[in-house]
Amino acid sequence: MERLEWIADTYLSVGTPVQHAAPRFLEIAREMQGHIARRIMDNLEWLRRALGTDSPCRILHVEGGWYATLQVPRIRTEEEWVLDLLAGEDVLVQPGFFYDFDSEAFVVLSLLTAPEIFREGAARLLETVSAAVAALQ
Numbered sequence: 001m002e003r004l005e006w007i008a009d010t011y012l013s014v015g016t017p018v019q020h021a022a023p024r025f026l027e028i029a030r031e032m033q034g035h036i037a038r039r040i041m042d043n044l045e046w047l048r049r050a051l052g053t054d055s056p057c058r059i060l061h062v063e064g065g066w067y068a069t070l071q072v073p074r075i076r077t078e079e080e081w082v083l084d085l086l087a088g089e090d091v092l093v094q095p096g097f098f099y100d101f102d103s104e105a106f107v108v109l110s111l112l113t114a115p116e117i118f119r120e121g122a123a124r125l126l127e128t129v130s131a132a133v134a135a136l137q
Contacts, residue, residue, distance in 0.1 A: 040066050040111040043118045047109070050119075050126060056133045057126060066111045069096065072129055074105045075136060081107055081129075089124040 014022075047068055051057060060069040072081055078095035085091040085107075096106025109122065 036066070036112070039115065042115055043111040043113065044068055046115070046119055047122055050122060055126060056129055060106075068109045068111055069099075070107050070109065070125075072105045072107055073133055075132060076105065078105045078107065081105060085125055085128060089121075089128055091121045091124050091128075093121075093125065 018025075044062060048059060051059060056073050058071045060071060062068060072078075076084070078097055082093055082095045085093060094108040096104070096108065099106075099108060107125070109118075109125075111118070113121070
């Protein structure tokens with residue numbers, strides 16, 4: 001049953017509204033892809049600049065996609081980092097274990113987020129991490 005459920009989820013049919021909109025989506029695909037690519041690159045470049053050279057966080061090499069993965073200090077678990085950021089800073093990131101990282105501690109940020117929201121959230125994340133590290137010294 002588990003395998004059948006997986007197959008059923010994998011091959012879900014496309015809903016009728018999407019099927020009707022598909023011709024228009026295909027017409028504007030190149031334009032949309034350009035907007036998405038620019039937003040991703042702008043957010044990634046901003047994050048790289050914000051990290052600087054003395055940040056306790058390290059960005060993993062980005063090969064493609066629309067996520068940035070930060071390695072954060074192992075002074076907390078990924079779950080603790082994620083929950084603390086959400087509850088204390090209203091910042092939503094995903095833990096590395098969602099992506100099957102073998103070790104701790106990683107958080108994953110969406111680069112699709114609107115630039116002003118991304119920058120605010122990433123700044124809060126970096127400030128939280130820096131404050132947590134400073135509190136230990």
